[in-house]
Amino acid sequence: MHPMVKPALRRGWRDLNTVQFGMTPAHALTLGPVDTATGSFLDLLNGTRGLPLLREEGQRMDLPEGHVDRLVTRLARAGLLDDARGGGAAACALREKKEVMDRLRPDLASLSLVAREPGEAIGRLAARRDLRVQVRGAGRVGAVLAALLSGAGVGEVDVLDGGCVEPWDVAPGGLPAEAVGERRTAAARRAVRRAAPDRPVRRGRKAPSEEGEPGHSLVILAPRDDIAVHAPDPSAAAELIASGTPHLYAGVVEATGVVGPLVLPGQTGCAECLHRGRTDRDETWPRLVAQWRSGRPRHVRPCDLALATTVAGLAAAHALAFLDGESPSGAGVRWEVSAPGLNWHARPVWPHPACPCGAARKPVAEDTSNEGESRETMAGQRPSSTPCRQADAARLAGTWRAHV
Numbered sequence: 001m002h003p004m005v006k007p008a009l010r011r012g013w014r015d016l017n018t019v020q021f022g023m024t025p026a027h028a029l030t031l032g033p034v035d036t037a038t039g040s041f042l043d044l045l046n047g048t049r050g051l052p053l054l055r056e057e058g059q060r061m062d063l064p065e066g067h068v069d070r071l072v073t074r075l076a077r078a079g080l081l082d083d084a085r086g087g088g089a090a091a092c093a094l095r096e097k098k099e100v101m102d103r104l105r106p107d108l109a110s111l112s113l114v115a116r117e118p119g120e121a122i123g124r125l126a127a128r129r130d131l132r133v134q135v136r137g138a139g140r141v142g143a144v145l146a147a148l149l150s151g152a153g154v155g156e157v158d159v160l161d162g163g164c165v166e167p168w169d170v171a172p173g174g175l176p177a178e179a180v181g182e183r184r185t186a187a188a189r190r191a192v193r194r195a196a197p198d199r200p201v202r203r204g205r206k207a208p209s210e211e212g213e214p215g216h217s218l219v220i221l222a223p224r225d226d227i228a229v230h231a232p233d234p235s236a237a238a239e240l241i242a243s244g245t246p247h248l249y250a251g252v253v254e255a256t257g258v259v260g261p262l263v264l265p266g267q268t269g270c271a272e273c274l275h276r277g278r279t280d281r282d283e284t285w286p287r288l289v290a291q292w293r294s295g296r297p298r299h300v301r302p303c304d305l306a307l308a309t310t311v312a313g314l315a316a317a318h319a320l321a322f323l324d325g326e327s328p329s330g331a332g333v334r335w336e337v338s339a340p341g342l343n344w345h346a347r348p349v350w351p352h353p354a355c356p357c358g359a360a361r362k363p364v365a366e367d368t369s370n371e372g373e374s375r376e377t378m379a380g381q382r383p384s385s386t387p388c389r390q391a392d393a394a395r396l397a398g399t400w401r402a403h404v
């Protein structure tokens, strides 16, 4: 290990003996008491030295025996340490690709804030390269979303849609004006390739027409059709439910942007749960949906460009968090934002007892609404071989969440 105090966290001394890492309440931690020698030693934890060399430096600085190892362990346990050489073989291969790394450097720095273990951030970034995601819908939301995922390092982003690019599909970051008149799918795939930090990984792939074939880590449904956004048709996701493929909804309807739910089949509320729940609350819901669906399709639907981009961005962030192994708040929730107030609201999509997806029969999913607490708890539990109480006590004496 080549320990490195996470460079993404800005450092500041609250007083002579207490150092604060990070600025924002979500990720800031304070460490104390830190004596002057240890404070100077922290500067050596920059990823250029392995532990043996660091121990030598510690001796030169008259730090007590074992102090360096204790400090490194403590920092790692608090989630403040990264490993400049860690993350496994895929991470090492990624480090070799300097141009790709330069493109992804801010994303890596951001990942280092949420990944706790040394080397985990680049491990996650490298893992994205092996993922397959499908985006269904290449309008103002879908094409931008697909390009975002590709730009963030997801190895294979497949886009599906019908018809040809219309002038009103054009969006910065998505389909360019030059693509008007081309097949939507082809134009969106080109936008995806253009956004990618690296050339696509060659692999034996299945025909793109095989919608929802097993193997997609995530399928994103980003319909251009406003009714499909507001009242997603359960049959459109039936094969995803059947194959257990996680999927996420995103789109714009009227002047409302929608992100979610992220559906974990059999675990969280799905489109059919949503439909049944709405029907329970309002018996005229199916009648309204039927009228909307049978009405004459509109040529151009309302889709504010900034709102569409906002939706694409938030949906991509939820997708990446899920793909990186986190539990984003989109599972079982529809996030909605309406112009002109632009406040996000979370509307729960409860598993419906009569829905065949079976989510209602599952035990209640782990509460992920309080990431902060779980993060602290995790810090107290590492390493797993250490009894909890002892680890907690050690941690309380050293690091705690900053009040910022």
Ligand SMILES: [Zn+2]
Pocket: 268, 269, 270, 271, 272, 273, 274, 351, 352, 355, 356, 357, 358, 359
């Ligand atoms: Zn369901």
